Amino acid sequence: MILISRWIRCVYLRCPITLQRGYAAAASKKNPAGRLVYEAPYAKAILPLKVVSIATSVGVIVGTPVLVAYGNTDVPIAARIALSGLLMTFGLGTTAMCHWCLKSYVTRMFYDATREMVTVETLSLFSRRKTHVFHVRDARVYEGSIGFANFQVNNKPFFVHTEVFKHKVLLAKLLGTYV
Incomplete structure (x- = not known):
């Protein structure tokens, strides 16, 4: 325990x-080189959201077989298995959608102006920080299908809130002409 x-x-x-x-x-x-130029306004809310999402998914994975094995014996086993599958679909599907929408969300960004290197932090499926380091010239405008992305680096999408991004020169370099 x-x-x-x-x-x-x-x-x-x-x-x-x-x-x-x-x-x-x-x-x-x-530790990223450079100075902090962006911190996401919803970063503190997304971390607990992802933790709760993973916890409920684990609960669904553990709980549904227990419901099948020890459920009401008046209900046929096929119905219990079908209900278990439905619960797992919703339980795991919401976690998958949460991760799909938030995997490109940038929580912090550091910029080293002398080398023009950017260090971006995102959150993984299990709410761990992932660090991505790239050169500014590698950034392109995002043209994919994820709803929350406005630039990409090596086909990896990223999303920043442009309205709170204070370093406008860096934002123009990241987003191109779409500022």
Whole structure:
């Protein structure tokens, strides 16, 4: 039980478990170069949303077989399996849609003007920070099908709130003529 509570705190706080000191040392070397030029206005709301979404998906994965095995015996097993499949479809489908919509959401962006390098942080499926480092000249206007994306780098979409982006020169370089 203690390990589960430590793991939940670790996932929620995005800090490594103390047994993984090597990982913590490696993560500290990844500090982005440059200055912070953008911080997403909804970053603090998206992190708990994704954590709750994953937690409910795990609950659905664990709970539906229990409902099939120990459910009401008056209901035929085929109906219990069908209901279990329906619950898993909705439980996992909402998590998949949440991840599909938010995988390109930039939570923080750092810019090194001397080298024109950009470091972008996004959140993975399990709410872990993912860091993407690229040169400004590699950015293009996004032309794909994800609803929340306004530029791309090497076919990876990214979304920033242009109305709160304060560094307008960098925004013009990232988005091209669509500023």
